Structures are given as C-alpha cells and as structure tokens.
Amino acid sequence: MSKTMERPSSQAAEAAHKEIIDSCQRIYYDVRLEAIAAWKKEDPAARKAVAYLPVYAPREIFVGSGVRPVATFGGGDQVNVIRGDSFYQSYICHLPRSVVELGLSSWKDTLEGLVAPAICDVIRNVSGVWKVLFPDKLTYFLDLPQNFQSKCGGKFYLSQLQELAEHLSKMSGRKPDADAYREAIVSYNRNRRAVRALAKMRVENPHWVPAWEYYLLVRAGDQMDADTHTDLIEKYIDLAGELNRPEQDNARIMVVGGFCEQPPLNLIRTIERSGCYLVDDDFTLGYRFLEQDADENIDPFQSLVDVYLKHSTYSSVKYEGDTPKSKRLVETALAKRADGVLLMSPSFCDPSLLDRPHFQKALEDAGIPYSTLQYAENLGQFAPIREQTGTFAEAIKLWGEG
Amino acid sequence: MAEKIAQDGANSSVQKDQSMEIQKRMLAAHAEKLWKAKEEGKKVVYTFVPGNLTELILASGALPVYPEINALQSGMRNLSADYIQEAERIGHSEDVCTYVKCDVGMMLKGNVGPTGVKLPEPDLLLLSYTGCFVFMKWFENLKQHYNCPCVMLHVPYQADGVVTDAMKQYVVDQIRDDVIPALEKVTGKKIDMDELRRRMQLSRQAEDDLVWTLQSAKRKPSPIDAYFVGVYYIGPLFSAFRGTEDAVEYYRALRAEVEDRIKSNLGPMTPEGVLAKERYRLVVEGPPNWTSFRDFWKIFYDEGAVVVASSYTKVGGLYDRGFRHDPEHPLESLAEYCMGCYTNLNIPSRIDLLEHYIREYNADGFIVNSIKSCNSFSAGQLLMMRELEQRTGVPGGFIESDLVDPRYYSQANIKNRLESYFQMLAQRRAAGSAVLHGVS
Ligand code: SF4
Numbered sequence: 121m122s123k124t125m126e127r128p129s130s131q132a133a134e135a136a137h138k139e140i141i142d143s144c145q146r147i148y149y150d151v152r153l154e155a156i157a158a159w160k161k162e163d164p165a166a167r168k169a170v171a172y173l174p175v176y177a178p179r180e181i182f183v184g185s186g187v188r189p190v191a192t193f194g195g196g197d198q199v200n201v202i203r204g205d206s207f208y209q210s211y212i213c214h215l216p217r218s219v220v221e222l223g224l225s226s227w228k229d230t231l232e233g234l235v236a237p238a239i240c241d242v243i244r245n246v247s248g249v250w251k252v253l254f255p256d257k258l259t260y261f262l263d264l265p266q267n268f269q270s271k272c273g274g275k276f277y278l279s280q281l282q283e284l285a286e287h288l289s290k291m292s293g294r295k296p297d298a299d300a301y302r303e304a305i306v307s308y309n310r311n312r313r314a315v316r317a318l319a320k321m322r323v324e325n326p327h328w329v330p331a332w333e334y335y336l337l338v339r340a341g342d343q344m345d346a347d348t349h350t351d352l353i354e355k356y357i358d359l360a361g362e363l364n365r366p367e368q369d370n371a372r373i374m375v376v377g378g379f380c381e382q383p384p385l386n387l388i389r390t391i392e393r394s395g396c397y398l399v400d401d402d403f404t405l406g407y408r409f410l411e412q413d414a415d416e417n418i419d420p421f422q423s424l425v426d427v428y429l430k431h432s433t434y435s436s437v438k439y440e441g442d443t444p445k446s447k448r449l450v451e452t453a454l455a456k457r458a459d460g461v462l463l464m465s466p467s468f469c470d471p472s473l474l475d476r477p478h479f480q481k482a483l484e485d486a487g488i489p490y491s492t493l494q495y496a497e498n499l500g501q502f503a504p505i506r507e508q509t510g511t512f513a514e515a516i517k518l519w520g521e522g
Numbered sequence: 523m524a525e526k527i528a529q530d531g532a533n534s535s536v537q538k539d540q541s542m543e544i545q546k547r548m549l550a551a552h553a554e555k556l557w558k559a560k561e562e563g564k565k566v567v568y569t570f571v572p573g574n575l576t577e578l579i580l581a582s583g584a585l586p587v588y589p590e591i592n593a594l595q596s597g598m599r600n601l602s603a604d605y606i607q608e609a610e611r612i613g614h615s616e617d618v619c620t621y622v623k624c625d626v627g628m629m630l631k632g633n634v635g636p637t638g639v640k641l642p643e644p645d646l647l648l649l650s651y652t653g654c655f656v657f658m659k660w661f662e663n664l665k666q667h668y669n670c671p672c673v674m675l676h677v678p679y680q681a682d683g684v685v686t687d688a689m690k691q692y693v694v695d696q697i698r699d700d701v702i703p704a705l706e707k708v709t710g711k712k713i714d715m716d717e718l719r720r721r722m723q724l725s726r727q728a729e730d731d732l733v734w735t736l737q738s739a740k741r742k743p744s745p746i747d748a749y750f751v752g753v754y755y756i757g758p759l760f761s762a763f764r765g766t767e768d769a770v771e772y773y774r775a776l777r778a779e780v781e782d783r784i785k786s787n788l789g790p791m792t793p794e795g796v797l798a799k800e801r802y803r804l805v806v807e808g809p810p811n812w813t814s815f816r817d818f819w820k821i822f823y824d825e826g827a828v829v830v831a832s833s834y835t836k837v838g839g840l841y842d843r844g845f846r847h848d849p850e851h852p853l854e855s856l857a858e859y860c861m862g863c864y865t866n867l868n869i870p871s872r873i874d875l876l877e878h879y880i881r882e883y884n885a886d887g888f889i890v891n892s893i894k895s896c897n898s899f900s901a902g903q904l905l906m907m908r909e910l911e912q913r914t915g916v917p918g919g920f921i922e923s924d925l926v927d928p929r930y931y932s933q934a935n936i937k938n939r940l941e942s943y944f945q946m947l948a949q950r951r952a953a954g955s956a957v958l959h960g961v962s
C-alpha cells in the first residue's frame with residue numbers, strides 16, 4: 121500500500137542514481153581486488169595497499185603513512201572456498217576461510233599486508249595464520265584497548281598507532297609527517313559525516329534508501345579513497361528524494377549482530393522484500409564506529425586515540441564498562457523508531473551470539489519485538505529466512521495496529 | 523584389540539593417594555571457606571584461570587572462585603548437559619563456548635557448585651582478559667545477573683611473540699589504577715604489598731616443583747602422564763592456591779612422589795594402576811574432554827600411549843619456559859605472567875612451543891584435540907598441525923570433541939581415529955626398524 125503521493129522521477133535523476141549503484145556494485149563484487157591491482161599497476165613502486173579486517177581500523181594512519189587501506193569482509197558468496205576449508209574446522213565461522221582462500225590466490229600479489237583488529241579469537245588467530253603463510257608481508261594485530269582511560273588504555277593505544285604507522289611508513293617509504301595524518305583525519309571526518317547523514321536519511325525516510333543500496337554505498341568505501349567515497353554518498357543523498365519511491369507499509373526493523381562476517385547481498389534484499397525497512401544495521405559498523413569527528417587541530421595520533429576512547433560506538437567487540445550494551449541497544453532502537461529488532465548473527469560467531477541472551481532480555485523488558493537468525497556469508501537458500509522475516513514483519517504490524 | 527598393559531603398583535598407589543589427599547584436603551578447605559564466606563564477612567572474587575591474579579586476591583583477603591573450574595568439574599560429574607540446556611533455554615546459541623553456558627546454567631539453577639555446595643555470589647568480577655575474548659562476553663553476561671562491580675584487566679596479545687614495554691606498562695597501569703583499587707574498595711582495606719611479595723615468593727617455590735615434575739616426562743619411560751594426570755598436577759597452581767603454603771607442600775610432596783617413581787622405574791598412574799609399558803610418547807595440543815574424561819584417557823593408556831607434554835597444562839602459565847613470579851617486582855611480574863599464558867601466544871609461537879616439546883620430549887607423535895566450542899584454541903590448529911609435521915617429520919593425529927558438552931563427544935569415533943593413528947605409529951616404527959636392520 122502506498123502512503124505517499126507518487127511522482128515520477130526525472131530521467132536524469134534515475135540515470136545518475138543507477139550509475140552510482142552500478143559503480144558500487146562493481147566494487148562490491150570485486151572481492152579479488154582487481155581494481156586495486158590495476159590502480160597499483162599504474163605506479164607499482166609508489167602504490168601500496170594493506171587490507172584490514174572488520175570491524176574498525178583507523179584508516180587515517182594508513183593514508184597518512186602513504187598506504188591505501190582496503191576494507192575486507194571476506195569473500196561473501198562469490199568465492200569457491202577450497203583451500204580455506206582445509207585451514208578451519210567446520211565449527212568455525214566462514215570469514216577466515218574466504219580470507220585465507222583469497223589470501224592464497226589473488227590477494228597475495230596485490231596486498232602488502234593485513235591488519236587484524238582485536239575483535240575475537242578467530243581474527244586474532246587469523247593474524248597468526250597470516251604470519252605463517254606470508255612471512256615477508258606485514259601482519260599487524262591491532263590490539264584495540266578495552267580500557268578507555270586516556271592515561272592507561274589511551275597510552276597503550278597511542279603506542280599501537282605509532283607502531284602501525286612505523287610499519288606502514290617503512291613500507292611506503294614516506295617520511296611520517298603530522299600534516300599528512302591531519303589531512304587524512306579531515307577527509308575521514310567528512311566521510312563519516314556523510315555516512316551518518318545517509319544513515320539518518322534512512323531513519324527518516326527508509327523508502328528513499330533501500331537497505332541494499334545503503335549497504336552497497338557504504339561498502340564502496342572498502343576500496344575508494346575517502347574523498348571520492350564521500351562525494352559519491354553526497355551525490356546519492358542529493359538524488360534520493362528525487363526518485364519516485366513510494367512508501368510501503370513495511371515494518372521498521374533494526375538489525376544487530378552482523379558487524380563482522382557479512383550476509384550475502386541477496387539476503388539483505390530478501391529481508392527487505394519480505395516487508396521490512398531496515399532503519400539501522402551494524403553490517404558496516406566500522407564506517408560509523410566513531411560517532412563524532414576526530415579533533416583536526418591537535419596531534420593527529422592523539423586525536424584518533426581520544427575519539428576512539430570517548431566517542432566510539434557500543435559494540436559486541438568492545439567492553440561495555442558501566443553502561444550495559446543491552447541498554448544502549450534499546451535506546452538506539454527507540455531513537456530510530458524501530459518497530460522490531462532482528463538479532464542476526466553469523467554462525468559460530470562468539471561476540472555476536474554471546475550478546476544475544478541479554479539483548480533478548482532487554483528487548484523483552486522494553487516491549488520491543490525481536491527475532492533471531494543465523495547466517496553464513498556463503499548462504500545460498502533464502503526462502504526460510506524470507507518466511508521468517510516476513511512473518512516477523514506481519515506480526516509487528518498486527519501488534520502495532522492492535 | 524587393545525592390549526591390557528596396566529598393572530597394579532601397591533607402592534605407587536599409596537604415593538598417589540598421598541598427593542591426591544593433600545589436594546583433596548586443600549579443595550575441601552577452600553570449599554568450606556567459600557561456604558562460610560558470607561557469614562564470616564569474607565569477600566568473594568570471581569575470575570578466570572589464564573592470567574589470574576590469585577596472589578593479589580589472596581593478599582587482599584578475598585577468596586577467588588574460577589567459573590571455568592566449576593564448569594570443568596560439572597562436566598566431570600555429568601552435570602553440564604543440564605546446565606548447558608538451561609543456558610540455551612534463555613537464548614544462548616548451540617554454537618558458543620560451552621564453559622560459558624555451563625556456568626550460566628549452573629547460576630540459573632541456583633549456583634550450587636559441582637560439589638553440591640551453594641557458591642557465594644561474587645562481590646567483584648575480576649575480568650582478567652588473557653588469551654580469550656570469550657572471557658569478556660562471559661562476565662558481561664554474569665554482570666546482568668549479579669548486582670556487583672566488575673573490573674576489567676585487558677591483557678594485550680603477544681601478536682608478535684614478544685612482550686613490549688608498552689604492553690607491560692599497560693597491564694601494570696591497570697593493575698595499579700583499576701584492579702587494586704577495586705579490590706580495596708570491595709574488601710575495605712588496603713592491600714599489604716609485603717603480603718603480596720610473600721605470596722609471590724611462595725608461588726616461585728611451587729612453580730619450581732611443578733616444572734621439575736612436568737619435565738620429568740623427558741625420561742624414558744616417563745614417570746608421569748603430562749596431560750591426563752597433568753591436569754591434576756596443575757590444579758593448585760593454576761587456581762586458588764598459588765601463593766599459599768599449601769601449594770608449596772603439595773608440589774613438594776608431588777615431586778618426592780615422582781622422584782620415587784623414577785627410582786622404581788615406574789610409568790605413570792592410570793585409573794587401572796601403573797602403566798607397565800610405554801609404547802608411544804605423545805604431545806597433545808588442546809584441552810581434554812571432561813564429560814568422558816576417563817573413557818577418553820582409557821583409549822590412550824590401553825594402547826600404552828603416554829602424553830609427555832601438552833599445551834593445555836600451560837594455560838595458566840608457561841613456567842617450564844622460565845617464567846617465575848618475582849616478589850621483587852610484584853606488579854611487573856604479574857603483568858608478565860598474564861601475558862605469557864599459552865593461549866595468549868600467537869600461532870607461530872604456539873607452533874614453536876609444540877615443536878620444542880616434540881623434540882625435547884622425544885615424542886613419537888602428536889595429537890590435536892580440537893574443541894568444537896573453543897575458538898581460542900581451535901582456530902588455526904589445522905595449520906599448526908601441518909607446520910609441525912613438516913618441521914619435525916613426526917605425524918599428527920586429529921580428533922574433535924568438546925569440553926563439557928556431551929553432545930559433541932563420540933567415544934566410538936575418537937577411539938576409531940586414535941586406534942588407526944596408533945596403528946600407523948606402530949607401522950612406522952616397524953618400517954623404521956626394518957630399515958635400520960637392512961631388511962626394507
Ligand atoms: S564472524 Fe564473529 S567469530 Fe567470525 S571472525 Fe567475525 S567476529 Fe570473529
């Protein structure tokens with residue numbers, strides 16, 4: 121049922137929009153990093169690329185050190201994992217398999233290194249596996265602090281960032297220069313503002329920003345430099361209201377738990393088509409991990425430390441301190457006017473699944489409907505999930521009307 | 523069919539009883555203290571085994587409780603299945619660490635510990651976060667149930683196989699600025715640093731004797747099994763007794779017992795008596811299964827397989843690689859201890875360590891027991907196995923089980939695999955001696 125007046129979109133807007141989404145889709149499907157390989161080929165001596173695993177890594181340090189950060193979320197459903205499976209038992213999530221598979225094939229010639237942020241035991245051990253497989257490449261385990269006091273966790277994190285910068289600068293041959301890091305902060309602040317604006321738009325007008333388009337747009341940042349990515353998002357935002365996208369009678373759903381291994385794109389579309397507007401999700405949480413700008417006027421390293429300690433979002437991979445995550449979850453759901461929450465975890469994912477019981481309890485206490493489901497990045501059967509989320513959306517609408 | 527090779531050794535069984543008796547007495551006394559804790563106004567601190575700060579907890583006058591140990595004991599006493607089910611009922615997934623679920627289930631069912639005595643609720647959760655991310659999630663879950671403070675000790679990972687000054691300083695800062703004040707707040711008194719030093723001195727003595735005991739397995743035949751019996755040996759030092767006179771006494775007695783075994787040229791004890799003939803010397807990576815511990819062990823001793831070194835007996839500290847608690851530098855030493863536990867080592871260091879064990883302990887083979895619900899241990903083990911085979915030429919065997927979820931333990935499957943593995947070792951040995959005797 122359409123709630124808003126239909127008005128035709130201009131052909132120009134449609135075409136520009138299509139162009140944006142097509143370009144994002146090309147990047148999304150380029151899990152073998154062919155575009156990065158081509159970019160490097162133009163100036164092999166000067167161009168270096170280092171990938172980082174979910175959830176968050178300070179890309180400013182890469183860029184300021186003269187290295188292109190490449191976000192990787194594994195191989196999705198596009199990689200036929202053969203060798204990767206011989207590295208991991210069946211009861212370990214799927215992401216490290218496709219990372220190893222890609223590492224042993226196309227990535228090894230394209231990437232100079234891998235940064236593994238401290239989020240779970242699997243990623244931690246991937247960093248060791250990488251070291252064994254690629255002893256001549258950089259493997260950096262970024263031990264993000266779980267202590268959020270400046271003089272303690274802050275001091276340690278600063279030493280981590282400096283160490284990472286040293287490795288990267290050595291790789292690129294660029295002399296560390298505070299201005300370069302500061303410029304990178306300016307670019308990424310702008311980028312995060314754009315992503316936040318896009319996220320806000322979908323809260324306000326979810327019919328303008330379908331979840332899969334939001335997802336593709338954000339994921340385009342995996343391989344792009346910050347400014348190009350920001351321009352793309354801003355262009356999309358400008359266009360979004362001009363398209364003829366009537367509002368549907370969908371349930372407003374918030375999705376939580378998929379911050380690392382990603383669901384296949386078609387799963388996101390399936391959920392949406394089953395009658396849900398995704399008003400928030402944490403699939404690409406790293407792009408919004410910092411909820412405020414990093415200070416552009418102080419020492420850049422200290423600035424990144426401060427913003428991480430004081431203004432990073434709550435997440436299953438961060439110690440909650442005195443504010444339970446479940447409380448933050450409920451607050452977020454209310455702020456985004458979510459009718460329900462989908463607790464959606466990759467199979468065998470400890471950080472996500474171990475938060476589930478207290479998330480459920482908090483949602484129950486707050487009277488917010490929820491449903492749980494598990495997926496793997498290479499999931500191929502969507503019908504049961506369509507059935508589940510469709511029923512969930514219907515039930516929410518019924519309860520809502522009652 | 524497995525050869526029956528265990529025999530009774532009257533002399534050694536008396537000795538076994540002696541060391542076990544001491545341990546039993548220690549456990550009973552600790553259980554009683556916990557039981558009376560609230561009545562006597564003692565504060566209770568829940569914490570984890572790897573990277574534990576037991577000396578500090580004891581010096582503060584509080585009593586430690588280790589949820590992992592409750593879970594493993596629940597597994598051994600066939601209680602874990604129900605607890606796990608209870609945790610799954612409130613939304614825990616089938617796919618996550620079963621220690622967490624066992625503990626949560628036990629708590630939901632009234633927090634009656636494995637010995638049948640109700641455990642006191644914690645006054646403080648000391649989240650010493652060494653070698654496993656699940657610890658953080660575990661206590662975040664407990665925080666929801668217990669209305670008590672939680673203090674986090676984030677222990678950096680040895681990602682490059684080294685402890686840097688920044689890492690050490692970070693841990694020291696947290697112990698000094700967070701952990702000690704939290705303990706003092708809960709107990710209402712200042713920690714006496716001399717008492718801490720005294721306890722660390724006691725730790726050293728016990729650590730020396732544990733190392734001596736574990737290294738006795740370099741002998742042929744080995745007087746001990748460093749896995750199935752080793753888990754009993756590490757108990758006091760990895761838990762509530764490090765830094766106590768009791769632990770010193772226990773390890774002194776244990777050492778004397780093993781010295782006697784060596785003099786008598788006796789092999790390790792098994793539940794069916796002394797192992798008469800050592801046929802295979804093995805190194806084991808990964809924790810054991812607790813729900814069928816005896817049956818699991820039997821597969822080994824029935825074949826004359828002795829575990830001469832294991833990584834699991836290093837989860838609470840790598841003392842055999844030289845670390846000792848240092849009373850002269852208490853906080854720095856606690857920090858180093860936390861960072862040095864086995865699961866806080868990266869995969870290359872774990873491979874190096876196992877290689878060292880295979881060579882130093884003259885192992886014929888190594889077994890990886892991959893625990894379904896423990897990513898900290900399991901993610902990366904297949905690569906470790908391949909590397910170890912390549913480096914040492916010693917064949918590896920791979921089995922899968924779980925710590926405390928009986929659904930993931932299949933005796934028939936594991937027995938089949940291990941028997942084939944032992945056959946392969948026997949064939950290799952026969953082929954090797956045939957080559958040696960020029961008849962290949
Ligand atoms: S999906 Fe979960 S368990 Fe797997 S690597 Fe990511 S955070 Fe770790």
Ligand code: SF4
Pocket residue numbers: 619620621622653654655656657865895896897898899925
């Ligand atoms: S995941 Fe493994 S190391 Fe971590 S708490 Fe569970 S059993 Fe222990």
